[in-house]
Amino acid sequence: MAEVLLETRGLNRFFGGLHAVRDVTFGLSRGMIKGIIGPNGAGKTTLFNLIAGALAPHGGEIIYRGRRITGWQPHAVAALGIARTFQTTRLFAHMTVLENVMVARHARTRCGFLAGMLGLPRVWRELNESRNRAMAILERMGLADCAGEAAGNLSFGRARLVELARAMATEPELLLLDEPAAGLNIRETEDLGELIRRTRDSGITCLVVEHDMSLVMNICDEVVVLDQGRIIAEGPPREIQRNPEVIRVYLGDEDHAENPQS
Amino acid sequence: MRSLRTYAPLLALPAVAVGLHGVLAAEGDIARMTQLIMSAYYALVVIGLCLLMGYAGQASLGHAGFFALGGYVSAAMTTCNLLPWRQTTAVRLCEIAGLLIERKDPFGMPLLSFSPWAAFATAMLVCGAVAFVIGVPVIRLRGHYLAMATLGFGLIVYRIVLAAAVFGQADGISNVPPFELLPGLRIGGSRAWRVENYYIAWGAVMAAMLLAINLINSRVGLALRSIHESEEAAHSLGVDTYRYKLAVFVFSALLAGAGGVLLTHYNGSISPSEASVMKSVRYVAIVAAGGMANLWGALGMGMVLNYLSLRGQFGRYDEAVFGLILIAMMLFAPQGLLRPVDWSVVRRLLAGRARNG
Amino acid sequence: MVWAQIVQYCLSGITVGSVYAIVAIGFNIIYNTTGIINFAQGEFLILGAMTAVSLAQVMPLWPAIACAVVLTTIVGGLVELLFIRPVRQASPLRLIVVTIGVSILMREGMLHVWDEKVRALPYFTGSGVSTVRVLGAHVSPQVLWVLGVCAAIVAGLTLFFRCTLTGRAMRACADDRMAARLCGVNDRRMVALSFMLSAGIGALAGCVVSPITQTQYDMGAPLAIKGFTVAILGGLGNSAGAVAAGLLLGLLEVFAMSQLPVAYKEAVAIVVLLLVLVFRPTGLFVRRESASLRTA
Numbered sequence: 001m002a003e004v005l006l007e008t009r010g011l012n013r014f015f016g017g018l019h020a021v022r023d024v025t026f027g028l029s030r031g032m033i034k035g036i037i038g039p040n041g042a043g044k045t046t047l048f049n050l051i052a053g054a055l056a057p058h059g060g061e062i063i064y065r066g067r068r069i070t071g072w073q074p075h076a077v078a079a080l081g082i083a084r085t086f087q088t089t090r091l092f093a094h095m096t097v098l099e100n101v102m103v104a105r106h107a108r109t110r111c112g113f114l115a116g117m118l119g120l121p122r123v124w125r126e127l128n129e130s131r132n133r134a135m136a137i138l139e140r141m142g143l144a145d146c147a148g149e150a151a152g153n154l155s156f157g158r159a160r161l162v163e164l165a166r167a168m169a170t171e172p173e174l175l176l177l178d179e180p181a182a183g184l185n186i187r188e189t190e191d192l193g194e195l196i197r198r199t200r201d202s203g204i205t206c207l208v209v210e211h212d213m214s215l216v217m218n219i220c221d222e223v224v225v226l227d228q229g230r231i232i233a234e235g236p237p238r239e240i241q242r243n244p245e246v247i248r249v250y251l252g253d254e255d256h257a258e259n260p261q262s
Numbered sequence: 263m264r265s266l267r268t269y270a271p272l273l274a275l276p277a278v279a280v281g282l283h284g285v286l287a288a289e290g291d292i293a294r295m296t297q298l299i300m301s302a303y304y305a306l307v308v309i310g311l312c313l314l315m316g317y318a319g320q321a322s323l324g325h326a327g328f329f330a331l332g333g334y335v336s337a338a339m340t341t342c343n344l345l346p347w348r349q350t351t352a353v354r355l356c357e358i359a360g361l362l363i364e365r366k367d368p369f370g371m372p373l374l375s376f377s378p379w380a381a382f383a384t385a386m387l388v389c390g391a392v393a394f395v396i397g398v399p400v401i402r403l404r405g406h407y408l409a410m411a412t413l414g415f416g417l418i419v420y421r422i423v424l425a426a427a428v429f430g431q432a433d434g435i436s437n438v439p440p441f442e443l444l445p446g447l448r449i450g451g452s453r454a455w456r457v458e459n460y461y462i463a464w465g466a467v468m469a470a471m472l473l474a475i476n477l478i479n480s481r482v483g484l485a486l487r488s489i490h491e492s493e494e495a496a497h498s499l500g501v502d503t504y505r506y507k508l509a510v511f512v513f514s515a516l517l518a519g520a521g522g523v524l525l526t527h528y529n530g531s532i533s534p535s536e537a538s539v540m541k542s543v544r545y546v547a548i549v550a551a552g553g554m555a556n557l558w559g560a561l562g563m564g565m566v567l568n569y570l571s572l573r574g575q576f577g578r579y580d581e582a583v584f585g586l587i588l589i590a591m592m593l594f595a596p597q598g599l600l601r602p603v604d605w606s607v608v609r610r611l612l613a614g615r616a617r618n619g
Numbered sequence: 620m621v622w623a624q625i626v627q628y629c630l631s632g633i634t635v636g637s638v639y640a641i642v643a644i645g646f647n648i649i650y651n652t653t654g655i656i657n658f659a660q661g662e663f664l665i666l667g668a669m670t671a672v673s674l675a676q677v678m679p680l681w682p683a684i685a686c687a688v689v690l691t692t693i694v695g696g697l698v699e700l701l702f703i704r705p706v707r708q709a710s711p712l713r714l715i716v717v718t719i720g721v722s723i724l725m726r727e728g729m730l731h732v733w734d735e736k737v738r739a740l741p742y743f744t745g746s747g748v749s750t751v752r753v754l755g756a757h758v759s760p761q762v763l764w765v766l767g768v769c770a771a772i773v774a775g776l777t778l779f780f781r782c783t784l785t786g787r788a789m790r791a792c793a794d795d796r797m798a799a800r801l802c803g804v805n806d807r808r809m810v811a812l813s814f815m816l817s818a819g820i821g822a823l824a825g826c827v828v829s830p831i832t833q834t835q836y837d838m839g840a841p842l843a844i845k846g847f848t849v850a851i852l853g854g855l856g857n858s859a860g861a862v863a864a865g866l867l868l869g870l871l872e873v874f875a876m877s878q879l880p881v882a883y884k885e886a887v888a889i890v891v892l893l894l895v896l897v898f899r900p901t902g903l904f905v906r907r908e909s910a911s912l913r914t915a
Contacts, residue, residue: 052498078500090495092488103488107500109481113509116480117473123480130481170500321715399897405711406656410847411896414889417844421885539840543719550716578731585723592717593705 002029005065005174005205006051006082012059013046020046022229024060028174033196033206035216035237038226039249044209045087047226048176051207052084053077064174079107083172087179089159093152097143097162100151101134102127104169134169141165141195157188164195174205181212193219217241225249268479271558272471279464283457294573295460296451299528301568302463306521308548308564309470309557310514315546316555317478317486318510319493320401321409323542324416325518330537331392332385332519333526334423337435339381340527343367344374356380368437378441382523389519393512401507408511413539420537434533441527449527459528466524467561470517474557486510490555540581544571547584550591626756628873634762634831636869637769638664641824642846643853643861644776645817651793651856652813655714659698659722660821661843662729665836667691667822668829669729672738680741688822695818699811722839729836740829747830761830768827772820773862789813793856841885848892854902864903 006028013021021043028034036044049055051062053074062070069077083104092100109130111123138144141161146154151162160180167175177196181189193215200206210216216223217237225233225240227249233240240246286294311325344362347353353374356362361380367373376384392415400411423429430436440450448455449462477483488496489503497503526532535541548567552559567587570576576583642660649657671687678686702721706713742749743764750757780786791799792809800806825834832838849868853860868891875887895902 054494054498073502073504074494074497075500075502078498084498086495086498090492092491092495094491095487099484099487103484103496103501104499106481106485111481113477113482113506113513116482117477119472119476119480123476127481166499315712319710319712321712323719396893399900403896403900406715407851407896407900409715410656410844410851411893414844414848414892417841418886418889421883425880425883540723543723546716546719554712579727581723582727585720585727588716588720589702589724592713592720593702593707 002031003065004028005030006207007063008047008051008060009063010060011047011050011057011062013043013050013055014058020229021050021057024226024229024231026224026231026234028205028207030173030205031200031203032221033200033208033219035220035223036207036209036226037211037213037216037223037240041228042226043229044226045178046229048084048178048207048209051077052082052176075107078170078172081171081173082176083167083170083174084176085163085167085178085180087182089156089163091151091154091159091162091166093150095151096148097138097151097154098131098134098147100162101137101166101169102130104166105130105133107170137165137169141168156183160184168199168204172204174207175199177206177208177210179209179211181210181215189215268475272468272475275464275468275471279461283460295456297569297572298565299460299463300525300572301565302467303521303525303528304545304568305467305561305564306470306524307518307545308552308560309467309474310517311545312549312552312554312557312560313474313477313486314510314514315549316553316557316560317483317490318507319490320405320507320511321546322412322511322514323409323539323546324412324414324419325514325545326537326539326541327412327416327419328389328393328515328518329522329525329541330419330423330532330534332389332522333532333536334429334435334522335385335388336378336381336523337438337526337532338428339376339384340378340439341435341437342375345372348374365439375439378439378527382441382520385519385523386516389515390512393515394508397508397511401511402504413542416537416539416542420534420539423537424534429534432534434531436531438526438530438532440530441524449524451528451530463524463528466520470520471557471561478557482506487555540584543588544584547588547591551587623756626754627758628877629870630753630756630758630762632870632873633866634765634828634869635872636849636866637766637862638824638828638865639842639845639849639868640862640865641769641772641820642842643849643865644773644858645821646846646850647856647858647861648776648789648813648817650850652789653703653810654711655703655718656847657814657817658715658718658843659725659839660817660846661839661841662722662725663691663695663818663821664825664828664842665729665834665839666694666725666825667818668740668825668834669733669738669836670822671826672740672829672834673733675740680743684740684823684826687826688819691822692815692819695814695816696811698818699814703810703814704807722843726837726839733836735836737833737835738829739833740826742830743827759831761827765827765831768823772823773858776816776820776858785812841888844885844892845888848888848895851892851900852895852902854904857902857904860902860904 004027009025011021011024012019024047036047038044046055050057053069053072053076056071060070061068064080064082069080092103109126111120111126115123135144135147138147141164143158143161143165146158151159154162164180180196181192184192189212196206196208196219208216208220220237222235223237223240224231225243225246232245232249233243282298307325307329311322314320314322344353353362356376361376362374363377365373365375396411396415400408423434424432440448440452442448443462447458447462449459478486485496485501485506488499488501489506493503522532522536548564549560551567552561552563571580642664645660645663646657649655667687670690671684674683674686698721702717703714706717742759742761744760749760751760751763780790788799788804789809789812791802791804792806796806845868849865850861852868853862853864868888871891872884872887876884
């Protein structure tokens with residue numbers, strides 16, 4: 001039986017009067033690709049933000065490898081082995097692609113403020129090693145040729161890849177992908193699906209928020225469906241496709257067939 | 263990262279210093295060195311503030327407060343007279359620890375004060391502690407909170423030094439003794455020492471720039487730049503944004519305090535105006551004009567603008583000039599006037615290649 | 620303390636506190652619509668008072684005040700037009716720096732026009748020595764004017780924001796600028812309006828308090844600090860809180876002054892500011908959930 005990597009229990013989050021995430025309880029086993037789908041505003045990105053530590057929950061627990069990480073800060077969560085991408089790419093625009101990926105090595109390196117100021121040799125050694133590792137990742141993802149480019153100059157598709165490379169450079173065990181296929185064409189989406197599969201095969205568990213149904217159905221082992229902050233269905237993609245609740249939420253009731261949701 | 267290109271400008275500094283010395287000597291106007299020396303010590307504040315604003319992305323409107331804090335602590339400690347309390351345990355402990363020196367005041371009366379080194383160390387400790395105390399709660403919040411908190415801090419320092427007798431009230435503290443760095447190497451205002459003080463000041467600037475450049479080119483510098491670009495992304499990649507912003511804030515406060523100590527010993531005095539809001543704003547204007555994340559730009563602007571201001575070139579409009587600079591920079595040149603050259607653009611132009619899509 | 624003294628102090632505290640509250644409300648209006656803290660807020664009060672003083676030499680008091688308020692309002696709009704609107708890549712840091720620059724320019728401008736001389740508007744009713752009995756204490760009638768005018772400003776603003784279309788448009792802008800635009804609200808105009816409104820009420824408050832505290836070109840910065848303290852104390856953006864917090868700070872300041880040397884007068888507000896930032900940066904009146912001060 002695969003180890004349970006991540007678990008949320010009764011997660012809750014409010015924004016003023018809005019109950020964005022309601023009693024969300026689900027789990028993730030090591031080695032799987034799990035998808036989170038749902039109409040816009042269902043709370044998917046909020047859920048990600050809670051798991052990644054960017055937001056603190058107003059109730060509930062997040063357990064990672066048996067450890068309670070509820071309310072941990074994002075950098076601590078990253079150091080633990082959970083990496084994430086963002087819905088809109090947040091690359092460091094005025095830094096080169098290589099530097100962008102080097103930043104991701106931060107949690108795995110140690111030289112501090114004082115050592116940095118004094119320019120001690122170990123600072124340079126560590127920096128060189130970071131550079132080499134970052135370069136290796138870029139090469140693996142076919143981005144080596146733009147390593148010296150300013151990240152803000154990249155095309156959209158390449159920028160997305162760099163963001164992924166950046167997340168990979170933190171040597172994560174769990175990768176949270178927030179709408180990775182947004183803005184990609186069919187061919188690019190297929191390549192992305194391949195990439196995610198390869199990533200999983202190399203040992204990294206993936207949790208993916210997505211709108212692109214073909215991608216979700218293709219690569220996900222399990223799917224969770226959120227609507228208005230609540231989980232309404234969970235299971236293998238085939239089952240989800242046939243689930244009447246899910247269909248209603250996406251396509252609307254028979255009574256309201258003229259006004260489909262989402 | 264570590265290449266000749268990084269350190270080359272630093273090596274050019276001594277050349278510039280010697281060059282300027284030559285120019286002034288040729289004109290027979292060694293007196294102008296004083297303004298250059300003072301500008302150099304003010305530049306220490308600017309360097310620290312540049313790191314804070316350009317790399318940690320925080321504004322401080324109270325750096326003159328740290329400058330004054332360093333200067334006043336040092337001045338008070340080196341001019342106090344502990345002779346009447348010589349027999350108390352505290353004073354005797356200090357004497358045994360070598361913290362005190364005996365000297366004579368201008369009228370020939372014997373004095374027992376703290377040594378400049380002891381005062382310097384204390385000033386650094388105080389600046390660091392205060393910056394830490396202010397920073398810990400406030401840096402967590404959005405930018406304008408730190409700006410206001412430091413504004414308030416600067417005002418408090420100003421009020422305290424203006425009101426407290428031990429700080430000389432409106433007259434400040436004078437008769438501050440010279441600071442003996444090494445036997446024969448003193449920081450002080452005497453004309454005989456002017457040239458050596460000139461090079462000491464440049465040396466201090468070089469040291470500060472060396473530390474700052476090292477920092478920027480290290481792993482921490484990379485992290486700082488990433489915080490400046492996108493704090494959220496940096497945070498998600500494992501960068502402890504809060505701790506770094508705090509560390510930069512404290513470091514910049516220490517630099518400002520050091521500038522205050524050194525200038526106080528050079529001038530032999532310090533007055534409340536060093537803590538004024540206007541001075542703080544001036545430092546911000548200089549960093550903005552030089553380019554917030556551009557150390558050399560900030561240094562250059564700092565030297566030039568402070569020198570001109572000290573020479574009285576701005577006349578009655580001194581303050582207004584800095585206010586205008588602030589606004590003009592934000593409107594027309596948010597990256598500063600002295601943008602570092604983007605070598606990749608130059609390279610591409612030379613190679614005649616179109617950009618990769 | 621004798622009862623009369625207590626009442627005296629209380630009234631004094633409420634008077635000065637209500638002025639701080641108006642400054643804080645000015646901060647809030649601009650902050651709500653734009654997210655900027657306007658460091659030049661204090662200068663609007665001084666500008667209004669100084670202009671009124673000059674105008675009062677050529678016209679009767681009331682028209683002079685009215686004109687001064689109008690002129691300062693225009694200045695507020697110009698500030699927004701010339702200095703805030705054109706800022707490209709408007710990050711919070713940049714806008715802070717711009718408003719600092721504006722505050723310096725305004726202060727230097729006032730220095731050159733009006734010198735360092737201390738000026739004051741004449742008392743609205745009576746003179747410097749006339750008094751009125753309130754609850755057993757003797758206070759200047761100007762105190763009643765200050766309280767009355769500030770209360771009127773607060774009431775007027777409440778009506779404006781709740782009942783007029785423009786007011787509601789500004790609230791919409793404050794809530795969600797993009798959504799407001801989609802509803803046809805001209806958000807740029809709202810921003811300009813917020814500056815003008817803040818400038819106007821600032822000028823009015825400056826005029827009404829001038830006979831008591833007198834006016835000098837550099838009183839803007841301390842006022843801004845206190846106003847900011849009050850705004851934070853009441854919860855940034857929360858004007859009802861600002862009123863309560865203003866009165867609180869005013870009372871604190873006055874009672875502290877009765878025990879401390881005068882030189883430390885400014886320190887009270889600053890210490891309060893630092894304490895609030897350390898312990899309760901969301902303000903006294905805010906629920907945990909709705910506030911999100913973290914930069915993330």
